[in-house]
Amino acid sequence: xxxxxxLKKRLSLPSTSWQLCLLATIGGALSALLIVGFTIAxxxxxxxxxxxxxxxxxxxxxxxxxxxxxxxxxxxxxxxxTGYKYLRTGIPFVxxxxxxxxxxxxxxxxxNQFIGSVVxxxxxxxxxxxxxxxxxxxxxxxxxxxxxxxxxxxxxxxCACGIAAAISASFNTPLAAVIFVMEVILREYKVHxxxxxxxxxxxxxxxxxxxxxxxxxxxxxxxIALGFQHYPSLIILGIGLGIVAFVFNRYxxxxxxxxARFHIASRLLLAAFITGTLAYAIPAAIESDMSTLNLSDSxxxxxxxxxxxxxVMTICALGLGIPGGVVGPILGIGAIAGTCAAVIIQPIFPxxxxxxxxxxxxxxxxxxxxxxxxxxxxxxxxxxxxxxxIIVPAMVVIAVSCLVSGQFFGNRSLFVMQLEIQNLxxxxxxxxxxxxxxxxxxxxxxxxxxNQLTSDDEKHTALANQQEGYxxxxxxxxxxxxxxxxxxxxxxxxEEGTIKEHLLLPLHSQSTLxxxxxxxxxxxxxxxxxxxxxxxxxxxxxTFEQIxxxxxxxxxx
Numbered sequence: 001x002x003x004x005x006x007l008k009k010r011l012s013l014p015s016t017s018w019q020l021c022l023l024a025t026i027g028g029a030l031s032a033l034l035i036v037g038f039t040i041a042x043x044x045x046x047x048x049x050x051x052x053x054x055x056x057x058x059x060x061x062x063x064x065x066x067x068x069x070x071x072x073x074x075x076x077x078x079x080x081x082t083g084y085k086y087l088r089t090g091i092p093f094v095x096x097x098x099x100x101x102x103x104x105x106x107x108x109x110x111x112n113q114f115i116g117s118v119v120x121x122x123x124x125x126x127x128x129x130x131x132x133x134x135x136x137x138x139x140x141x142x143x144x145x146x147x148x149x150x151x152x153x154x155x156x157x158x159c160a161c162g163i164a165a166a167i168s169a170s171f172n173t174p175l176a177a178v179i180f181v182m183e184v185i186l187r188e189y190k191v192h193x194x195x196x197x198x199x200x201x202x203x204x205x206x207x208x209x210x211x212x213x214x215x216x217x218x219x220x221x222x223x224i225a226l227g228f229q230h231y232p233s234l235i236i237l238g239i240g241l242g243i244v245a246f247v248f249n250r251y252x253x254x255x256x257x258x259x260a261r262f263h264i265a266s267r268l269l270l271a272a273f274i275t276g277t278l279a280y281a282i283p284a285a286i287e288s289d290m291s292t293l294n295l296s297d298s299x300x301x302x303x304x305x306x307x308x309x310x311x312v313m314t315i316c317a318l319g320l321g322i323p324g325g326v327v328g329p330i331l332g333i334g335a336i337a338g339t340c341a342a343v344i345i346q347p348i349f350p351x352x353x354x355x356x357x358x359x360x361x362x363x364x365x366x367x368x369x370x371x372x373x374x375x376x377x378x379x380x381x382x383x384x385x386x387x388x389x390i391i392v393p394a395m396v397v398i399a400v401s402c403l404v405s406g407q408f409f410g411n412r413s414l415f416v417m418q419l420e421i422q423n424l425x426x427x428x429x430x431x432x433x434x435x436x437x438x439x440x441x442x443x444x445x446x447x448x449x450x451n452q453l454t455s456d457d458e459k460h461t462a463l464a465n466q467q468e469g470y471x472x473x474x475x476x477x478x479x480x481x482x483x484x485x486x487x488x489x490x491x492x493x494x495e496e497g498t499i500k501e502h503l504l505l506p507l508h509s510q511s512t513l514x515x516x517x518x519x520x521x522x523x524x525x526x527x528x529x530x531x532x533x534x535x536x537x538x539x540x541x542x543t544f545e546q547i548x549x550x551x552x553x554x555x556x557x
Contacts, residue, residue, distance in 0.1 A: 128328020
């Protein structure tokens, strides 16, 4: 018990510690194992009707049409059992829970995410596995922190570690996973958070490498052959990707907004009907995101039709509520767009085969412009292709696509747009954001004397005998409530002989300084008392003066 109490105090402070790194490693390993199980479950489900994974073209036309409908029915049955209100999943939901619940995610949402995403991916819906990975990784690590009753600031960090481990386990991209968490999820860079996230990501990559092998998804590509003569074409590609990213974000958010008034059953069945219809007419559109890279020999009209179908399928699936992620389809759409660009400029460079090079550029540029995450997009493509030579041309495409999308069209991160349209909280004032990094256990004052002081003489005597650095707390029985009342006593310096009494407000030991601040800010004075399992078991107090000193001077104590 003493060790656990000491651990909680250590984790309350915003500093790097071996204890937090150890918990991050454990949480990351558990999250990565969950993602391995998720991947195995998806592959096992596909084996019922595929001889080769993701080989949807092997199905006849009617089966391609019916498969998404069957998947939607299964998702609805699971959602009905767990409760439709728990169907909300994915990265935007995780961002929301990080802000309002320190990353703690309801178990039923996680059940829906696991089963629903496995079914959605196996049924041919245009969704990705990184959304489920983020959700499940965050949930599992937050469950670990909640089970140990750790301070909320450390649970939030463990949640980010689980996300990094899950993404790393999904794609075997440890560095891109770290940057994705810092750039997209937390949107801040702090050393005390960066190190445990990095360790969790490494563990996730090690587990997936030992299970599925160390190879990356795009390693079979030829070495990139882009030179300076191709840069004008890359700039034009970046412009096109920025425009497509704006259109994609706008229509996806519009579908989410306008479909919200319909029942979830109607939405999922409509998404299945649209997916099945497009799969019936254009079989290549339902293939996995990476198989589209084998279409470089197709005519431009065929590639254009596949591109449009893929965009429509993704917008309808995600916009209408099919559980899954958006990054996978974004990479697929970017790859097809890049391949289209390569086919267009092929007559200018007849001696070069630019299809795979431009496909990689399309993935980087479209992901960066859609998610407003240029660094994460760059590192993701570098790690997936295992080619360091890709950096400079990819930076050109990313810079142009982000500039066009954001500057000229006002496009923002798709996740932020989803949060706003769904009225989910995702922002906090800078002051609160700073205070939520510190747990009250790490800064509370533990030097206090607690007595039942009923008369003024007793209070004066207690203050006269007060030891230096100690707080005098008066305990008053409250006949009208279960818990008693506690007052912090101090001398009034402005009027000699007068005692100021501050009612101490109770605050749980898992809380952060932001909760203490919100309780005290109205009066801008007083203090809160920190309790553990029992509301009458005082562990220490935190005064408003402590919080003010931290905000003004940067000193915690």
